[in-house]
Every structure is written in C-alpha cells, then in structure tokens.
Amino acid sequence: MSAPSRPFALMLSALLVFLIAAPLTAAGPAAQGMAITRAEADKATAGPGDEVRFLLQLQSTGDQSLQGVELEYIPPAGLELVTASASRDAQITLDTQRLMVLLEDIPPQDRVEITIVVRVGSQAKEGAALVNHFTVTSGAMGSQEAVVALSIAGRQSAASLPQAGSSLSLLLVGIGLAAGVLILHHIRARSSPAR
Numbered sequence: 001m002s003a004p005s006r007p008f009a010l011m012l013s014a015l016l017v018f019l020i021a022a023p024l025t026a027a028g029p030a031a032q033g034m035a036i037t038r039a040e041a042d043k044a045t046a047g048p049g050d051e052v053r054f055l056l057q058l059q060s061t062g063d064q065s066l067q068g069v070e071l072e073y074i075p076p077a078g079l080e081l082v083t084a085s086a087s088r089d090a091q092i093t094l095d096t097q098r099l100m101v102l103l104e105d106i107p108p109q110d111r112v113e114i115t116i117v118v119r120v121g122s123q124a125k126e127g128a129a130l131v132n133h134f135t136v137t138s139g140a141m142g143s144q145e146a147v148v149a150l151s152i153a154g155r156q157s158a159a160s161l162p163q164a165g166s167s168l169s170l171l172l173v174g175i176g177l178a179a180g181v182l183i184l185h186h187i188r189a190r191s192s193p194a195r
Helices: 006-025 168-191
Strands: 034-041 051-060 066-073 079-086 091-095 098-106 111-120 129-138 143-152
Touching (some): 034 129, 051 066, 051 098, 051 143, 066 111, 079 098, 098 111
Antiparallel strands (some): 091 098, 129 143
C-alpha cells in the first residue's frame, strides 16, 4: 500500500480533529462550585495568517460567589495571541505568548464568557495538530483544564484536494484512531485527581 498523498493526509488530519475536537473540548469534573461548561474554537482547521476565536464559558455552580478566578492560556508554538475579552469586568493581561484573565467575583449560578483570538503564524507547520490548554483556577476551589485542538492547513487550491471516494480504508483507520483517543481522554479525565 502506498503512502497517502499530502493533500489527502491533510484532509484526514482535519477529519480527525473534527471527530475528536468536540469531545476533547469538554472539561473534566467541576471543581467544587466552578465548571468550564464550554470550550471551543470557531474553526477546526486554519492556515498561516488566519485568526481563530476560542470561546470559554465558566460557571459558578455553588451557592456562594467565586472570588479571584484566574484563566491562564499559553498558546502552543505557531499561534500568537491577538486579543481577549470577557462578558463581565475582568483584568486581562496579554502579550503574544501568554494570557491571564482575572475575574474578581462570579456570583452564584452566574456564567462568564471569555473570547480569545489567536493568529496562526507563518512558522506553523502544515499538517500539525496544535493542542490548546486553558487552565482555570479559583483559590481553594482548585483548578480545571479545557483542551481544544486546532489543525494547521497550508494554502491549497481546490484542484489539489482528494476526490470523493478515495482511500475509504484510511478513513476507517482514522475513525478508529479517533475512537482510541477519545477512550484515552475519557480514562485520563476520570483518573486525574482534583487539584
């Protein structure tokens, strides 16, 4: 069996990210009164120069306000921070390689949405899957991590994309790999102790 063509491999990578990105964006169990209820990107695949928006939603799940909630995000190599905003008052500190968001107070049962915009740099390797880790900490309440995957694509013409029906067996192998990643992620999430 010959190796798949590069464009087909890129399409397969994008499919795998699509299949695993949604389950990987789900955060682990809520840390005593705090939950990351949503973590997603506005696109699964992006190329150099493209901007990607991440949306994180935090919720106070207890009956008391959360004090001093911090979000930290260090983009993987190949991504640069552009801007960030929050749906309530927050102290936001960012440069191209690190973001810190401090929320002084989240009332009981309230939600906060944080939007983070990154740009894919020219040094991002075509075909790479960049894994983005967002860590949320709330003093004695502990911390949680949300993960969102992003696939890096090159600039291609539509003529270079694979035709429908090519290499169905590779697609099935990709789906099998995605299922394996989901199982490993589920096991990791269940076995990791609360911090």
